[in-house]
Amino acid sequence: MKIVVAPTSFKGSIDVIGACIAIIRGIREVEPQADIKQLPLSDGGDGFIESLLFNCGGDFFDVVVTDPRGKRRETVCGLLENGTGIVEMAKASGLVLLGKHEKNPLQTTSYGTGELIKALIEKDVKKIVLGVGGSATIDMGVGCMQALGVKFLDESGNDVEFGGKELAKIKRIDVSQMSDSIRNVELIVAADVKNVLLGNEGAVFTYGKQKGLFDKDVSFMEKAMKNVAEVIKKEFDRNVTTVISGGAAGGIAAGLYGVLNADVRSGIELFFEISGFTEKVRDADMVITGEGRIDIQTGYGKAAEKVLKFGEERNIFVLVLTGEITENGEKLFKKGKSFGFSITPPDLTFEEAKERVEELLQQGTAKALHQLNKVISK
Helix, strand or coil: CEEEECCCCECCCECHHHHHHHHHHHHHHHCCCCEEEECCCCCCCCCHHHHHHHHHCEEEEEEEEECCCCCEEEEEEEEECCCCEEEEHHHHHEHHHCCHHHCCCCCCCCHHHHHHHHHHHCCCCCEEEEECCCECCCCCCHHHHHHCCCEEECCCCCECCCCHHHHHHCCEEECCCCCHHHHHCEEEEEECCCCCCCCCCCHHHHHCHHHCCCHHHHHHHHHHHHHHHHHHHHHHCCCHHHCCCCCHHHHHHHHHHHHHCCEEEEHHHHHHHHHCHHHHHCCCCEEEEEEEEECHHHHHCCHHHHHHHHHHHHCCEEEEEEEEECHHHHCCCCCCCEEEEECCCCCCCHHHHHCCHHHHHHHHHHHHHHHHHHHHHC
8 A cells, every 4th residue: 555644734733744754653553564655745834844845855044034023033944956945934924933922913023034035035046935824924024025125104204113003004115125136036925825815704804813813903904904905006006905815824925916026826736836746646545644623724725625635636545634623624525535533532622632743643543544444344
């Protein structure tokens, strides 16, 4: 049996390489002779750089950047063997960098993400892929673009400061001081969701709460983003409100498209393309993937959804390991083609399980394969 192990990271619990190792150990308990191939995945969020470098080859580069709350910290960007630069927004502007009481998208900035892009441009990189999942911001990439030399001005002609709250003040966008090297770079945004910028399924209403936005600030933040969208339309003649995935990572996809003409792509589809996923999985009997939770958001372009569709189209069985499957998440699985398995034991809460993911992934893999073997034997 040929099994491809292709999980994403379990955010805040185990990285993507660790997840691969745990799953492989579980497979060996049940199928010791299986032909196993590792193919770590990312839809643009956590593990984006590590997964691409593992699959394609390349190097990490250390960079000191500004984190979402304005502190300086060391992080990394990547350079693939083919010369493509890779930036993972979560490394510089991610929720994982903040404590519980530091989360506040009215104040957090994507400036550090722009510093990572700038660092690659200074190495004469001509093509950069920006993975935007896992962000702590709702600033439409304003902070990111400020780091690249774009000026966002209020009605008095002064630069606005950091944070989502500043979007309401923006009246003009000045790109005249941006360097030619930045203007000429090919920038591709790898988005981990399909949400548009505004509305009930937009950046604020869908993801604001998990980033720390209070209910009382939702209406203000929505109007502030609409303001920037209107300024972009006026100055660059681009309608960012209709862009599929424009609401990804607090609207950074929409912002970078509108001001810098970035190409916005599905993160997991782009990952499949760059990594050669289709060819590597072509003759597999089973793909085992996994992520922290399977819920309604999974259907908005997350990696597990893409792998499930891939398996269905090519008649490859897909096993999805996860910490929790909601009622909406259950609808993604199809009998005889895929199977979702929660690795969280009944006596553990989801939060308790997050502390034991490595152990539970190994055990869950073995249990799921045992269950599947029983069904097949009948």
